[in-house]
Amino acid sequence: MWMRKRKKDDEEEQEKEEKWDWDGGDFGVYMKEKERKLREQHEADLEAEGGESGFFFKGVVVWVDGFTNPGRDELRRMVYKGGGKLETYFHPRIVTHVVATHFPKFKIVHLQKAMMSNQVHQYVVTPDWIVKSLSQKRRLPESEFLVPGLRDETQSVLNLAQRSGSTELSAGRSMGKTSNPEPASVVAGVGTDVGEDTDPDKFAEKLLHKSTRENPNFVRDYFSASRLHFIGSFRARYESLIAAVAMHRGCSASDLLRTKGTTKENGVMRSIIHIDMDCFFVSVAVAKDPSLAGIPLVVCHQHGGEISSASYEAREKGVRAGMFFREAVKLCPELKIVTYRFEDYERVTFQIYCIFYELSPVVEAVSVDEAFLDVTDADLPQDILAAMPELSNMPPAERIALTIRRRIAEETGCPSSAGIGANKLLARLATKRAKPNGQFYLSDEEAVQYVADLPVRDLPGVGWSTGGKLQELGVERCDDLQRRSLSQLQALVGEKNGESLYRACRGQDDKQVQPMKVRKSLGAEASWGVRFYEDEGLKMHDFVRDLAAVVSEKLQEARAVGQRITIKVYWKMKNASLPHKTLGHGPCDIYNRSVKTERTSDAKTIAEKSIELLNAVKIPPQELRGLGIQVHDLVFLDIVDSSGSNIARFLKQSSTSVGGSTASNPASAKIPSPKLVDSSSLPSGWDESVFRSLPKHVQQEVLEEHRQNQRQDQRARSAGRTSTKSETRSENAPESKPQKKNSRRKPTGINAAVRASVRAKGCA
């Protein structure tokens, strides 16, 4: 059976549900608490270091943005040595120096502006400033270490700031860019010899230099050109984005995350806005080159391939994201292509989030072009209202949405749409109706009837598979769904999903708008361009090492270590037909293998474990079509004592003491949770509620550690789980079945024409 993960249906708004809650703790408080603990810890560390080697960093407070080399921990040590400090979260009144190696261009341009108008008071330097200063034991001039983009443009900005009040930026240059259309990156829609059943491997040959077979820098090159990597990494970048927004607004990162969304409880009607950019990637291109406006246009790679985003003119012809260009051009012969501009998308994302945070007290990031805002208790500020008398008769949520959309259009040149409703579901459904370039309020009274008329596939969470199952039951629209009993739905899709469906088709949803979530896992994978020869086992291992290095960087950036490593192996199926996509993975069996490890974020360790797992799969190199490495059971290091995180020690002291925080145990959150372990079985002196709030695997670990400590009853040992032996089933099981992707039979009878049809949308 052909393996496809992408569906051709029109793309839907997503709904990300947050099950997990800390019972009252909010992220803002969490961050504040972490900051406080960190400061205490720094002081302790400083003492422990036994004397610094100077005071040349006196008054210096560093914040590290993203991944750096040397790493954050190393930089922290160095800064301490010089008598300075390092903060974990950006705060404009505390931080004096931002340290970064990769600083996106948009931030640089933005910073220049902000610095000139005296709004930013931080130096933005490379790690070298710290390294070299320390080695010379004196504070070297920052101006020589400004991050590359700033170096040329605004030398020693901070010194200039006084005389520059309103000085225009040096003529043209980077700023001029925004007004100049780019040199045509547009390609005529006449793909070379598309449409023919050309042997994909003919093309593949030409492309081999980009594959693992011939490109030693494959992993990085691939990721930097992959749109799915770009949108998939959004969450990982979000903390850094928040810091940039905070810098822009002159507040701290935790200020932005402090307020949690309202709940349904008090009976007050909630007001939720869902806002999403119209054909985001396309719009960014059109904003840059207005001559592209109004034509059928898609974003994808130069030679076709998969479409990332389609203009609304293209959609009228049935063109959709996820289609191959060669299919799309059959529907729309005059279709034009623009190529990717990831830096620009990143800049626009930054701009729209600045606006969200300015006009809404609660923001939940959904993606690179989309967010939920809880504006139940909000309205526009007086000055805006005064300047816009035409808004005075509009309900607050609607005028907030309108103002945000206008601001987005002004500042980015891109259209957006917004939906407003009493819950996230209705807001999201309203957005769909509002597009393009409109907004729509879906009132509670209309909600049930409105939802009843929708195809079930429009409900967030109902995708290709669930939609097919429902159709087999004869369920097409939500009113069909409304007639099914709860238990019937649960029998079909399971208990929780059944209940969600049952409620969703009635327009009900009580999930909160959540400012921030704690990551539970992280990883990297590539399943394109993976090709090795039979005798290239060693090269294959290099590939694993490259992926492991990426994963390691992500761990460091997240300030976490992991305790479980999982690999995912794409193994070309026997007699697999050629991949549909050039150099794609084609039909594959997928094998997952995982091991527990000591806590680690180290690239070598991750590579070694992954290679062991891969070897256990015994795949001939020439049949490998993709590989992923994931890390689970994360422990966050923010608050861990630097010696190496002994959680038992943390538990032993009161709840205010030091410990690691894990995904389900934000440090210092005290969570009464259902009894898991009889308190009498806990070692005396342990804080029971803290213990219970730990995830299972940490509880186990802690108990194990305690037992060992008792046995040897000697000094504390380095933490980490000890030999609980090869725990994974997959390791023990001689043969575990490969996962078959989409082994489910494709739902029959879905009418392609229906799927492709575009519903006419009204705009507000």
Add this chain to the structure above:
DNA sequence: ATCCTCCCCTAC
């Protein structure tokens, strides 16, 4: 019952 592990599904 509840937990644990390995998937499947979904969204962007």
Add this chain to the structure above:
DNA sequence: TAAGGTAGGGGAGGAT
């Protein structure tokens, strides 16, 4: 620049 990533919710089914 032909680049099918990333992460979470949660179900199935065996272990405890």
